[in-house]
């Protein structure tokens with residue numbers, strides 16, 4: 001479904017993504033992990049076309065994303081911090097996105113209703129708390145029933161109950177056969193949700209494993225151990 | 238995704254802050270005031286021209302950089318939707334230029350047209366729109382290339398200061414420094430390299446009082462003669478409009494959001 005071949009990205013002289021190769025199929029939840037600054041957000045933005053890779057090729061459903069924008073119909077993206085114009089109302093934002101994606105394709109109002117977005121559609125974006133913006137952002141991400149969901153730290157900033165609901169929703173969407181790529185720092189979440197775990201360090205894929213749910217009783221701990229090893233090797237380098 | 242829809246969102250976004258309206262009303266006050274105090278239409282137009290040459294580039298530059306910096310989230314939001322990057326770029330630029338030009342036409346040309354519509358008025362309208370177009374393009378280029386808002390606005394302001402004030406000073410210095418050489422032609426070329434001076438010369442040529450208005454105007458009339466001069470001037474103005482826009486476009490297509 002998503003195919004990245006030899007992706008390199010520089011910010012000036014800083015080499016953020018180093019020869020990333022990934023092949024990701026649908027019907028699974030992929031956890032993208034790694035310390036702050038390891039390049040997770042940049043990689044997701046490359047897939048979205050918000051950041052343009054310096055070399056390599058990304059394909060979504062077999063078609064190159066270069067000079068292409070239609071493929072974003074297939075993607076629901078929840079950025080790490082919501083990008084909303086500050087001076088407009090929640091309902092204007094929703095209206096704009098609906099007009100762009102087609103009024104009729106807005107079919108999934110589950111999160112919208114659960115988070116009670118209806119109650120503050122008349123508020124200006126600038127008057128919302130960070131958590132409320134995240135809720136609007138997630139409601140919009142799921143609203144269009146996209147085949148691919150790219151969620152950059154979706155539960156950060158949400159209250160525990162809302163985060164729980166988000167996780168339920170993510171699982172539900174996976175069961176419909178969608179691809180969900182999620183970044184998170186919460187190991188429990190990784191254990192609970194993901195089918196595959198990709199560990200990024202310093203712009204390189206350092207670990208890439210399938211989580212078979214039949215595995216050890218204490219997966220969170222074993223994942224933690226592996227990460228600690230990675231951190232150590234990183235520090236001593 | 239059709240571009241008109243995006244253009245509509247952007248124009249609504251521009252109109253949402255009251256700057257454009259304020260600018261229009263301000264221009265109206267100026268043109269009405271100058272008309273009131275000038276005895277005839279030529280004098281009124283010359284006074285208005287001097288204001289236009291300073292104000293239009295300044296407002297265009299400030300307005301566009303502030304808008305582009307404030308639209309960062311809006312652009313990011315659109316970019317993560319199925320919308321073409323180039324559509325967003327041209328919609329932003331067109332939205333800005335339309336807003337600024339309409340303000341200028343409503344604020345300056347409309348009041349002056351009560352004197353009757355003359356060729357000079359049409360020239361004034363054209364050059365005012367060109368100045369909006371050119372300085373918007375420069376400003377968009379600078380704000381796309383510079384991530385820091387204060388720095389970007391600073392560079393834009395310097396550009397305005399350079400073309401409006403410093404350039405003429407430099408021209409004079411060159412003129413006096415090389416007084417012994419026949420520099421007429423070179424002076425004309427140097428003048429055309431500045432869109433503000435070029436606009437001034439264009440109007441003054443039409444008013445036929447350029448001989449009274451300093452070196453650049455007088456030289457221009459001598460060397461260029463009316464029709465060719467005017468044709469060349471507009472060609473140069475078009476070049477000035479396209480060049481920064483082209484570089485802004487290239488920058489935007491590669492920018493990391």
Ligand SMILES: Nc1ncnc2c1ncn2[C@@H]1O[C@H](COP(=O)(O)OP(=O)(O)O)[C@@H](O)[C@H]1O
Nearest residue numbers: 011016034035036037038039040041042043493
């Ligand atoms: N627009 C940018 N310009 C320059 N450097 C950037 C930009 N965006 C991110 N970076 C840098 O790239 C690195 C990776 O950032 P990011 O992808 O956000 O990491 P992560 O999401 O894993 O925390 C960081 O060092 C960050 O400072």
Ligand SMILES: [Mg+2]
Nearest residue numbers: 040041080152
């Ligand atoms: Mg990140």
